[in-house]
Amino acid sequence: MTTTVCGRCKSSGAVTDHQGRQDGAVVWTILRCPTCNFSWRDSEPARAIDPAARSVDFAVDADDLQRYPKILQQ
Amino acid sequence: MNDLPNRARSISSLRDFLELLEDSGQAITWSDPVMPEPGVRNIAVAASRDANGAPAIVFDNITGYPGKRLAVGVHGSWDNIALLLGRPKGTTIRELFFEIAGRWGDQEAQISFVPEAQAPVHECRLEQDINLYDVLPVYRINEYDGGFYIGKASVASRDPLDPDNFGKQNVGIYRLQIQGPDSFTLMTIPSHDMGRQIMAAEREGVPLKIAVMLGNHPGLAVFAATPIGYEESEYSYASAMMGAPIRLTKSGNGIDILADSEIVIEAELQLGERELEGPFGEFPGSYSGVRKAPIFKVTAVSHRRDPIFENIYIGRGWTEHDTLIGLHTSAPIYAQLRQSFPEVTAVNALYQHGLTGIISVKNRMAGFAKTVALRALSTPHGVMYLKNLIMVDADVDPFDLNQVMWALSTRTRADDIIVLPNMPAVPIDPSAVIPGKGHRLIIDATSYLPPDPVGEAHLVTPPTGDEIDALSKRIREMQLGALS
Ligand SMILES: [Zn+2]
Numbered sequence: 001m002t003t004t005v006c007g008r009c010k011s012s013g014a015v016t017d018h019q020g021r022q023d024g025a026v027v028w029t030i031l032r033c034p035t036c037n038f039s040w041r042d043s044e045p046a047r048a049i050d051p052a053a054r055s056v057d058f059a060v061d062a063d064d065l066q067r068y069p070k071i072l073q074q
Numbered sequence: 075m076n077d078l079p080n081r082a083r084s085i086s087s088l089r090d091f092l093e094l095l096e097d098s099g100q101a102i103t104w105s106d107p108v109m110p111e112p113g114v115r116n117i118a119v120a121a122s123r124d125a126n127g128a129p130a131i132v133f134d135n136i137t138g139y140p141g142k143r144l145a146v147g148v149h150g151s152w153d154n155i156a157l158l159l160g161r162p163k164g165t166t167i168r169e170l171f172f173e174i175a176g177r178w179g180d181q182e183a184q185i186s187f188v189p190e191a192q193a194p195v196h197e198c199r200l201e202q203d204i205n206l207y208d209v210l211p212v213y214r215i216n217e218y219d220g221g222f223y224i225g226k227a228s229v230a231s232r233d234p235l236d237p238d239n240f241g242k243q244n245v246g247i248y249r250l251q252i253q254g255p256d257s258f259t260l261m262t263i264p265s266h267d268m269g270r271q272i273m274a275a276e277r278e279g280v281p282l283k284i285a286v287m288l289g290n291h292p293g294l295a296v297f298a299a300t301p302i303g304y305e306e307s308e309y310s311y312a313s314a315m316m317g318a319p320i321r322l323t324k325s326g327n328g329i330d331i332l333a334d335s336e337i338v339i340e341a342e343l344q345l346g347e348r349e350l351e352g353p354f355g356e357f358p359g360s361y362s363g364v365r366k367a368p369i370f371k372v373t374a375v376s377h378r379r380d381p382i383f384e385n386i387y388i389g390r391g392w393t394e395h396d397t398l399i400g401l402h403t404s405a406p407i408y409a410q411l412r413q414s415f416p417e418v419t420a421v422n423a424l425y426q427h428g429l430t431g432i433i434s435v436k437n438r439m440a441g442f443a444k445t446v447a448l449r450a451l452s453t454p455h456g457v458m459y460l461k462n463l464i465m466v467d468a469d470v471d472p473f474d475l476n477q478v479m480w481a482l483s484t485r486t487r488a489d490d491i492i493v494l495p496n497m498p499a500v501p502i503d504p505s506a507v508i509p510g511k512g513h514r515l516i517i518d519a520t521s522y523l524p525p526d527p528v529g530e531a532h533l534v535t536p537p538t539g540d541e542i543d544a545l546s547k548r549i550r551e552m553q554l555g556a557l558s
Contacts, residue, residue: 008220017255018207020138027138028110030207030222032254037350039221039252041214043138044111048217058218058353060364070348070366072264072273 006033007040007049009062036060082160083318087194087334088384091158091292092130092145098163100154101130109137110213118146118387118394125392127153127163132382139211143382148292150387150394155401158292164547167401168473171420174405177317183310184319193323193333200375201326205255209337209375210288210383212252216355220364223354224250224286226386228294229260229268230329231284234275243330244268245298245308250286251351251367258341259351259367263501265458272368275343282343284370285325289336289384293318296402326374336381341370358426359390360504391426400424403455407431410453415446422472428459429503432472435465435520443520444492451494451514458500462515470519481519484531492516 004014014031017039021027028043038060046053061067085091095101108114114133121128128151133144149155156165159173190196200209212222227250233242244267250258262269275282287294293316298308309330313320323333327340348366356362388395400423407428408421417438423431435446443465450456450463466472466481492515499512506512522528 015254018205022138022140032221037220037253041111043109044214045217048111048214055218058361060350065350068350068364068366072262072269072276072368074273074277 004031005051006036006038007051007054008038008058009033009036009060010051011035011062035062036065078157078162079160082158083316085158085292085316085318086321087291088145088148088289088336088382089334091148092132092382094157095130095148095154098153098157099129100127100151100157100163101132104131104133105135107135107137108133110139110211112217114144114146114213115215115217115387119389121147122150122387122393125151125397127151130154133211136211136213141380142211143380144211144213145289145382145384146387147394148384149295149398151397155296155397158296164550166473166543167422167424168420168471171401171404171408171422171473174315174401175408177315178405178409181314181317183307183313185309185313186319186321188321188323188333190323190326193321194378195323195331195333195335195338196376197378198376198381199326201373204372204375206252206258206339206372206375207255209377209381210252212383212385215385215387216361216389218361219354220251220350220352222252224252224258224288224385225388226288226295226384228287228290228298228332229284230287230325230331231268231271231282232329234271234280234282235278240330241307243307243309244271245294247295247298249354251354253349253351253369256372257349257369258339258372259349259369261351261354261362261365261367272343276345279345281345283327283329283373284341284343285327285329285331286339286341287331287335287337288339289382290332291320291334293320294332295398326376335378337375337377337383339372340374340376341372344369344371355389356502357388357391357393357395358429358502358504360502362502396424396426399427403428403459404431407433407450407453407455407460411446411450414449417442417468418446419468420472421450423455423460424473427500428455429500430462430464431456431460432464432466432478434468434470434472436468437520437523440523440526441518442523443518444516447492447516447518451497458498460514461499461503461512462517464517465520467520478519482517485521486517486519490518492518 018030019026032039040049130148153163297312297315321333322330325331349369351367352364353361404421404423411418417436419434447463470477470481494514501509
């Protein structure tokens with residue numbers, strides 16, 4: 001089942017980047033969250049992609065993206 | 075099997091090497107259906123448990139990627155590295171170390187150029203509507219990675235401020251995270267060549283074009299992964315170290331690339347832009363953080379017919395990353411130390427890219443090994459990476475951890491350690507209080523010399539040397555023969 005809610009930052013509005021097919025039928029979809037850039041395949045185990053099952057250690061706070069450092073500053 | 079050295083020198087591509095591995099029982103094809111997650115990861119991790127003998131695995135039936143091929147573990151065992159160096163399976167790590175160390179300065183580079191129209195890498199070409207997901211059977215390498223990573227990319231670029239200089243071309247291994255169909259972020263640090271080039275291009279407002287080579291001549295990843303002098307071409311260096319020719323051609327965006335690679339992705343830096351990247355399960359066995367990294371836009375893709383996407387499992391060791399870069403991390407430290415101290419007899423920096431290193435040395439005087447350790451910290455790799463150093467005598471093989479533990483048990487006093495606080499440190503060391511700064515530890519496990527009053531103990535001297543090595547191999551062969 002394809003959900004467009006990001007498992008990492010819980011933002012909605014994920015975009016579809018690719019669909020895998022087998023004998024003509026779609027077997028999975030790769031989605032990407034435009035807010036936190038998390039990419040996932042909807043066939044992955046829940047603990048990687050379901051916000052309810054994912055470890056909170058790997059959550060991204062969509063309201064505080066400023067906290068993430070920028071590399072290679074002049 | 076006497077033609078192994080010739081066979082190794084005749085390798086010009088990943089395909090050639092996979093054929094050699096297969097002929098030697100060191101590559102298998104996984105044709106059962108497998109889900110990208112967690113199937114590919116599970117199989118790659120299970121294979122890397124056998125650091126000595128793991129085969130490369132070629133997947134040709136990944137669900138949702140019909141007709142596509144993925145190779146992992148190409149450099150995933152010492153036996154595979156041995157075959158690449160023209161040595162038989164079962165060659166010891168110590169022998170492989172001296173094989174590489176002995177090649178320094180030995181051979182001339184043999185570089186030839188192939189016209190683009192004849193280069194296998196350009197057999198198929200995409201210049202519009204590019205979707206990397208159509209080309210690459212990607213999968214999440216570790217379960218909390220921030221996306222789909224290309225973990226074994228050799229990235230070629232010209233110096234943006236001196237684009238006509240062959241010697242200043244850079245080839246390095248960087249991790250790439252796919253960011254939508256035709257973009258990817260590249261992770262680097264200011265001290266790496268690519269970091270320097272990105273900062274220079276952004277400072278001067280000049281374009282930076284790169285070519286990402288995937289599925290390459292297996293010598294390139296081994297010999298181009300460790301920084302060498304900035305003015306030396308990695309292609310020339312890899313060719314000299316392999317003692318074999320390397321064929322180059324031009325990418326569509328004008329960069330010298332390997333003519334026989336499986337896939338090349340041409341891309342351009344988006345000046346000044348940064349996108350969220352990470353986490354990624356890195357070589358210390360822990361995840362990097364989330365950062366904003368430079369982003370590249372894909373301008374074209376070339377690939378061979380039915381290309382093989384080569385990737386790596388990297389994470390908590392032991393993994394392919396360790397066998398891929400371990401010996402070539404150790405050998406330059408050895409060569410650089412011996413310029414000052416010919417008493418150094420071997421360097422083992424296999425562990426986590428040298429976060430722990432073991433150096434064997436003939437003690438010239440009491441305490442001499444500590445002096446050698448301090449010199450090691452000032453070698454190019456030592457400056458950032460050599461965090462824990464264990465110094466052992468020349469009668470201890472630093473590649474045999476049982477012997478190293480013997481030295482620690484019998485030749486170390488608790489005050490034979492030095493802690494150097496607040497030194498430079500590689501930013502992804504998870505033990506750092508502050509990333510990028512940390513303490514160094516030197517353990518002197520060498521024996522006692524005058525004026526030390528203890529002196530060397532009366533040692534038992536079991537037989538060692540070539541004869542014993544040969545007997546040990548023969549016993550192993552007899553044991554294997556008893557099974558068949
Ligand atoms: Zn998100």
